Amino acid sequence: MSDASWSGRDRVRAALRWEHPDRVPFNFWMDRRLMARYAARYGEHFRITHFGADVLESFPGWTWPVGPTVERDGTVWHVAPLVDSLAEVLDLPFPDPTDDALYDPIRADRARFPDVAIFVDVVGPLTILHGMRLYQNLFLDIYDSPEVLERIIQRWAGIYAALVERLVRLDVDAIYLMDDIAGRDGLLLSLAHIRRTVFACFAEPVAIAHAAGLPALFHSDGDLTAALDALVELGFDAVNPLEPQLNDLQTFWARYGERLAVYGGLDTYGVIPNGTPADVRRHVLETFEILGRSGGLIFSTHDIPIHAPEANIRAMVDTIRYECVY
Numbered sequence: 184m185s186d187a188s189w190s191g192r193d194r195v196r197a198a199l200r201w202e203h204p205d206r207v208p209f210n211f212w213m214d215r216r217l218m219a220r221y222a223a224r225y226g227e228h229f230r231i232t233h234f235g236a237d238v239l240e241s242f243p244g245w246t247w248p249v250g251p252t253v254e255r256d257g258t259v260w261h262v263a264p265l266v267d268s269l270a271e272v273l274d275l276p277f278p279d280p281t282d283d284a285l286y287d288p289i290r291a292d293r294a295r296f297p298d299v300a301i302f303v304d305v306v307g308p309l310t311i312l313h314g315m316r317l318y319q320n321l322f323l324d325i326y327d328s329p330e331v332l333e334r335i336i337q338r339w340a341g342i343y344a345a346l347v348e349r350l351v352r353l354d355v356d357a358i359y360l361m362d363d364i365a366g367r368d369g370l371l372l373s374l375a376h377i378r379r380t381v382f383a384c385f386a387e388p389v390a391i392a393h394a395a396g397l398p399a400l401f402h403s404d405g406d407l408t409a410a411l412d413a414l415v416e417l418g419f420d421a422v423n424p425l426e427p428q429l430n431d432l433q434t435f436w437a438r439y440g441e442r443l444a445v446y447g448g449l450d451t452y453g454v455i456p457n458g459t460p461a462d463v464r465r466h467v468l469e470t471f472e473i474l475g476r477s478g479g480l481i482f483s484t485h486d487i488p489i490h491a492p493e494a495n496i497r498a499m500v501d502t503i504r505y506e507c508v509y
Contacts, residue, residue: 185292185406189206189385190298190299191208191231191235191236191237191238191292191299191300191433192237192298192299192300192356193207194207194208194237194254194417195208195237195238195300195356195357195481196297196300196356196446197478198478198479198480198481199357199398199420199421199444199479199481201444201477201478201479202478202509203478203509204248204509205508205509206415206503206504206507206508206509207471207475207481207482207503207507207508208237208238208300208479208481208482209236209237209238209239209481209482209483209500210236210237210238210239210446210482210483211230211234211236211449211479211482211487211496211499211500212482212483212484212485212486212487213484213486213487213488213489213491213496214486214487214488215258215486215490215493216256216257217257217487217488217489221233224489227312228296231296231299233353234496234500235392235500235504236299236300237300237481238299238300238301238302238446238481238483239292239299239300239301239302240298240301240302240303240304240359241288241292241293241301241304241355242288242289242303242304243285243286243289243303243305243346243350244284244286244287244288245278245280245285245346246278247277247311247314247315247388247432248276248315249261249265249279249314249315250262250263250264250265250266250276250314250315250317251263252327257489260290260420261313261314261317263317263466263504264315264316264317265314265316266315266316266322267355268286268328269316269321269324269327269328269329269331269332269335270328272312272315272316272331273331273335273336273364274336275315275329276434276455277338277339277342278346279287280345280346280348280487281345281349285346285349286350286353286491289301289303289350289355290353292318293353293469295357297474299368300356300357301354301356301357301442302355302356302357302358302400302446303350303353303355303357303358303359304345304359304361305343305347305350305359305360305361305382305388306360306361306362307320307362307384307385307477308335308336308339308358308362308380308381308384309362309363309364309380309381310361310362310363311339311438312335313462315374319376322372325372325376327379332379332380333379336379336380336383336384336403337383339382339384340387340479341384342352342410343384343385343387343388344387344388344391346388347387347388347391347392348391351391351392351394351395352395353428353469355397356391356397356398356399357397357398357399357400358388358391358392358397358399358400358420358447359386359387359399359400359402359423360388360389360399360401360402360419361400361401361402361403362381362385362401362403363402363404363432364377364381364403364405364407364410365403365404365405365406365407365409365410366404366406367405367406368406368428369405369408369409370406370410371405371406374410374413376446377410377413378413382413382417383399385417386417387423389392389417389418389419389484390418393418395410395468398420398421398444399418399419399420400419400421400422400423400446401419401421401422401423402422402423402424404426404485405426405427405429406430407425407430408430408431411438411439412436412439414443415439415442415443417509419441419443420443420444421444421445421446421479422443422444422446423444423445423446423449423483424446424448424449424483424484425445425447425448426447426450426451426452426485427448427449427450427451427470428452428453430449431443432473432474433473435474436473436474440477440479441477441479443479444478444479444480444481445474445479445480445481446467446481446483447481447482447483447484447485447500448470448474448482448483449466449467449470449482449483450466451482451484451485451486451487451488452485452488453498455487455491455495455496455499456465456487456488456490456491456495458495460494460495460497461498463495463498463499463502464498464502464506467482467498467502467503467507468502468506469501470482471506471507475507478509482503482507484499
């Protein structure tokens with residue numbers, strides 16, 4: 184396949200099969216305020232249309248009940264619980280995965296970008312429960328009301344499975360399951376509790392994706408070291424973002440190379456916003472040498488801070504597009 188004949192979709196599919204496309208595929212995320220500035224300048228889908236990104240993350244149109252929120256510093260923050268007890272969550276309305284309208288946004292994204300890989304983002308149970316109870320209450324609920332939590336997770340696991348059964352019938356390239364289970368210092372909960380909540384909802388969707396011939400990706404911020412073996416056991420094909428400030432990339436590759444691909448790998452908070460363009464170029468190339476030489480790498484970032492100069496964003500993109508080649 185010649186360089187000119189590789190679409191973004193081709194590149195991503197090859198990378199997730201541990202094959203070599205013409206170059207490493209990529210995507211990137213930034214502070215939402217910075218994203219809005221770029222969108223005003225270059226158009227809504229500027230990452231694809233202006234910078235040539237290979238991935239579009241698409242979301243089903245489902246909504247869950249949440250408590251009051253405020254927008255601050257470019258982020259929506261939950262500021263109060265929706266309900267006073269975990270038991271009340273069982274009485275809240277949940278999305279209906281049989282509602283065909285939930286899938287219209289994904290169909291629209293595919294129609295607009297037929298040659299770009301589409302990852303369908305599915306937010307996990309801890310994130311949803313945070314919107315209903317807030318984490319400080321939820322972490323106590325996990326210990327104080329385990330039977331109630333188990334009933335919630337059992338019910339929601341069926342919703343997730345039914346959702347993904349329909350998602351895999353669409354023209355998409357990966358199921359991207361997301362829940363923040365870690366912070367800067369490691370897992371937010373014991374691995375046993377994560378298995379009984381997040382992984383209990385995600386196990387069947389991973390199997391459904393694989394049965395349909397699609398990869399399953401997992402997202403969590405933070406230091407994921409203690410959960411990586413479990414992700415492999417569950418059958419996940421790739422992990423995001425694997426922040427290099429919190430995860431040792433050399434150690435990751437030595438242990439999980441060719442078992443877990445990486446969708447991420449770039450230094451969001453250090454070099455990219457604060458270095459020079461030359462620093463950014465060097466960082467991208469070094470990361471490619473560690474994670475990308477055998478395939479299995481889709482470059483991406485977490486949220487690049489608002490002060491990042493555009494020269495650095497261009498240095499990142501140009502280095503990936505023109506130097507991270509096979």
